[in-house]
Amino acid sequence: MSVIGTLTDFERRAGRALFVTTFPTHTADGKIEFFPLSWENLPVERYLDDTFAALPARPALGLRAALWMIALSPLFVIGRFATLPSLDREDREKVLVKLAASNVYVVRQLVLAWKAVGGLFFGGLPEVRAVAQLPPPADFGRGKKLPIVVASKGAADVH
Amino acid sequence: MSTDYAPEKTQTNLKKRVSRFREGAFVDGAKLAAPFDDEVDFVVVGSGAAGAVAAYRLATHGWKVAMIEEGPWYDTEDFVPRVGPSFTNLLRDQGLQVAEGRSFIPLIQGRAVGGSTVVNSAIVWRLPEDVIDDWSARFGLAPVVGNHALDPHYEALERELSVTPTEREIEGTINTLFHEAAHALGIATRPMDRYTKGCQGSANCMQGCPHGAKQGMQRSYVPWTLEAGGRLIASVAVDRVEIRGGRAVAIHGTSASGAPVIVRARRGVLLAASTIQSPAILRRSGLRNVHLGKHFQAHPGHGVAGNFDRPIGMNNAATQGAESIHFRKTHRFKLETLSMPPELVSARVPGVGAALGGRLAAVGNLAVWVVQVRTHAEGEVGTTLFGRERTTFTPTQKDMETTRFATATIAKMLFEAGAKEVWPGVHGVPSVLTSPDQVKLLEEGPTDPRSYGFILSHLFGAARMAADARAGVVDLNFQVHGVDGLHVVDSSVFPTNLGVNPQHGIMALSRLAADRITGLHRH
Ligand SMILES: Cc1cc2nc3c(=O)[nH]c(=O)nc-3n(C[C@H](O)[C@H](O)[C@H](O)COP(=O)(O)OP(=O)(O)OC[C@H]3O[C@@H](n4cnc5c(N)ncnc54)[C@H](O)[C@@H]3O)c2cc1C
Ligand code: SF4
Numbered sequence: 185m186s187v188i189g190t191l192t193d194f195e196r197r198a199g200r201a202l203f204v205t206t207f208p209t210h211t212a213d214g215k216i217e218f219f220p221l222s223w224e225n226l227p228v229e230r231y232l233d234d235t236f237a238a239l240p241a242r243p244a245l246g247l248r249a250a251l252w253m254i255a256l257s258p259l260f261v262i263g264r265f266a267t268l269p270s271l272d273r274e275d276r277e278k279v280l281v282k283l284a285a286s287n288v289y290v291v292r293q294l295v296l297a298w299k300a301v302g303g304l305f306f307g308g309l310p311e312v313r314a315v316a317q318l319p320p321p322a323d324f325g326r327g328k329k330l331p332i333v334v335a336s337k338g339a340a341d342v343h
Numbered sequence: 344m345s346t347d348y349a350p351e352k353t354q355t356n357l358k359k360r361v362s363r364f365r366e367g368a369f370v371d372g373a374k375l376a377a378p379f380d381d382e383v384d385f386v387v388v389g390s391g392a393a394g395a396v397a398a399y400r401l402a403t404h405g406w407k408v409a410m411i412e413e414g415p416w417y418d419t420e421d422f423v424p425r426v427g428p429s430f431t432n433l434l435r436d437q438g439l440q441v442a443e444g445r446s447f448i449p450l451i452q453g454r455a456v457g458g459s460t461v462v463n464s465a466i467v468w469r470l471p472e473d474v475i476d477d478w479s480a481r482f483g484l485a486p487v488v489g490n491h492a493l494d495p496h497y498e499a500l501e502r503e504l505s506v507t508p509t510e511r512e513i514e515g516t517i518n519t520l521f522h523e524a525a526h527a528l529g530i531a532t533r534p535m536d537r538y539t540k541g542c543q544g545s546a547n548c549m550q551g552c553p554h555g556a557k558q559g560m561q562r563s564y565v566p567w568t569l570e571a572g573g574r575l576i577a578s579v580a581v582d583r584v585e586i587r588g589g590r591a592v593a594i595h596g597t598s599a600s601g602a603p604v605i606v607r608a609r610r611g612v613l614l615a616a617s618t619i620q621s622p623a624i625l626r627r628s629g630l631r632n633v634h635l636g637k638h639f640q641a642h643p644g645h646g647v648a649g650n651f652d653r654p655i656g657m658n659n660a661a662t663q664g665a666e667s668i669h670f671r672k673t674h675r676f677k678l679e680t681l682s683m684p685p686e687l688v689s690a691r692v693p694g695v696g697a698a699l700g701g702r703l704a705a706v707g708n709l710a711v712w713v714v715q716v717r718t719h720a721e722g723e724v725g726t727t728l729f730g731r732e733r734t735t736f737t738p739t740q741k742d743m744e745t746t747r748f749a750t751a752t753i754a755k756m757l758f759e760a761g762a763k764e765v766w767p768g769v770h771g772v773p774s775v776l777t778s779p780d781q782v783k784l785l786e787e788g789p790t791d792p793r794s795y796g797f798i799l800s801h802l803f804g805a806a807r808m809a810a811d812a813r814a815g816v817v818d819l820n821f822q823v824h825g826v827d828g829l830h831v832v833d834s835s836v837f838p839t840n841l842g843v844n845p846q847h848g849i850m851a852l853s854r855l856a857a858d859r860i861t862g863l864h865r866h
Binding site for chain 1 (some may be wrong): 347424425426427430431436437439447593597647656657658659684685687688690694695696697698699700701703704705706745752793
């Protein structure tokens with residue numbers, strides 16, 4: 185693994201905080217469940233390590249810089265002298281929402297880049313695929329016929 | 344409950360796949376332990392749309408051909424549903440390449456045997472007549488592309504790659520609604536023609552077709568070239584072409600295992616490494632031409648999502664199945680459907696936190712429709728200090744006005760189709776539109792490229808063809824002006840972009856190029 189590809193413990197914690205906050209599995213009060221999942225059981229750190237180990241140097245450097253900027257941003261965004269992983273869920277979400285809506289292109293790109301990295305992890309989980317009416321990864325392909333969802337209105341006449 | 348994220352296997356079938364060819368037909372650069380030296384008639388660099396077709400055509404003309412491909416050979420049994428590992432295996436820089444300019448625009452290219460055809464949607468379009476007329480008038484290309492010269496090549500490709508219209512059974516709601524909404528607004532549409540045989544509508548084209556239905560180069564012209572006597576040297580990146588006495592004589596490359604590779608060319612070298620990499624190889628080979636790397640063009644794409652109050656199941660349909668060129672001539676854009684896997688669509692869903700979670704929980708109700716803009720902008724393909732490709736591209740103000748209009752048009756169509764919300768993905772406009780009245784916010788919206796979520800996958804120019812050596816990099820025989828036996832046969836030679844999907848035009852031109860190049864040599 186290259187030096188660029190080896191994350192520190194702090195970076196792993198910041199990455200986990202980012203994922204958990206960006207893609208919550210339920211509302212803060214726990215009343216609504218979005219996905220039958222718990223982040224606690226998910227191997228985020230291993231995913232981050234594997235991802236960074238395989239990344240070319242330039243994007244790896246860019247993503248790590250973005251991670252540090254987000255992790256250290258609470259002071260500038262909500263006036264709290266704290267790092268992102270040390271905040272509670274509500275404050276973490278406040279920070280990310282503000283960064284994502286920033287009028288400064290580069291700032292909102294920081295969050296978007298990490299949302300994309302997190303999406304690659306979260307969107308591929310069997311529970312999330314199930315919501316998208318997709319079979320789990322293990323059942324994929326090899327000549328399996330998938331269910332076809334057909335629109336209610338006939339479309340034969342529109343071609 | 345998930346505790347793992349990548350139960351994936353890769354290259355499960357490589358040994359079996361290559362065992363059907365004669366010994367030595369396939370060389371795996373990942374396993375080369377010593378320097379590799381070879382000699383053939385023609386070396387073809389790249390095994391994507393342009394390279395595979397040209398190599399096969401040369402092989403069937405009786406030449407000894409070697410294809411050199413930087414990426415490894417994956418096919419049907421190797422493809423996995425997860426986007427992350429797929430992109431790691433199949434895309435250049437894992438899909439993280441960008442074009443720099445006023446904004447950073449992701450630039451997606453395949454890097455595998457079969458090139459971008461492994462991950463593309465297999466949509467088929469012949470070169471439009473107005474493009475042929477323009478190339479003939481402005482660049483003197485009539486002797487190459489005029490007079491329906493490409494017709495026999497299209498016909499052969501369409502037959503050999505089973506071009507089929509998207510059938511009703513695999514259309515799925517996302518495509519049906521596109522047709523219905525467009526027709527209600529007076530916009531003409533059509534089911535896409537695609538290179539498929541038995542497509543099951545699994546919306547998986549971007550990760551590689553797991554059903555062997557999509558006729559990518561890795562399962563068509565590449566193996567056919569080997570059957571016709573050619574050789575494939577995979578996992579070897581070509582560094583430069585050796586030019587001696589004004590003639591291309593060999594390629595020098597490096598295998599994935601680090602071994603030096605030289606393949607000598609008795610007749611010539613064909614570069615088909617794509618619009619980004621072919622110009623870079625020319626530059627590393629010492630070629631100087633004022634047009635080299637210039638005039639880079641593209642079709643930036645931007646997606647708009649519609650959130651319905653019922654399941655759309657966009658992942659149970661052809662990855663792309665419906666399209667409209669209604670606005671191509673008048674406004675320079677094309678509309679398409681695009682079924683995105685949850686991994687990719689999650690970055691497109693507005694918000695973070697609970698707002699995002701709630702919306703993502705209804706991901707099955709989404710439809711994404713996209714615009715491809717035939718931009719006027721010309722960018723540049725250069726190299727960094729370290730010799731890596733560097734692409735710059737910024738859409739013009741006019742291009743952005745087109746994008747804005749097209750985005751508003753898609754929003755109108757999605758509301759017409761019954762979407763309860765439209766997510767335009769435009770910074771400066773509400774991220775969630777809830778009524779057709781709000782479409783005017785888009786019509787009056789920003790024209791800053793940084794406000795849109797562009798992606799580039801259709802690439803042109805940077806080594807353009809022109810009859811006059813002062814106007815381009817290659818001549819009408821696809822030969823670099825001033826260098827015998829050095830040819831460029833991919834879309835680097837296209838003098839302009841098209842306004843339609845390029846693969847068919849690229850393949851027809853490279854097939855024709857192989858014939859013209861054969862004509863320059865005698866057996
Ligand atoms: C996601 C996606 C979807 C698309 N969908 C469609 C579609 O539906 N219809 C359509 O018409 N077009 C589509 N396109 C575009 C189309 O696939 C490309 O225009 C076409 O494949 C380009 O052909 P090419 O041969 O120039 O390059 P590629 O097909 O990209 O092949 C170039 C090959 O050269 C290799 N190479 C590069 N540098 C070197 C080197 N130094 N040494 C050795 N090998 C090298 C690369 O690894 C690659 O395999 C899509 C593209 C993408 C990325
Ligand atoms: S939609 Fe699915 S079955 Fe059809 S070509 Fe694409 S990946 Fe293959």
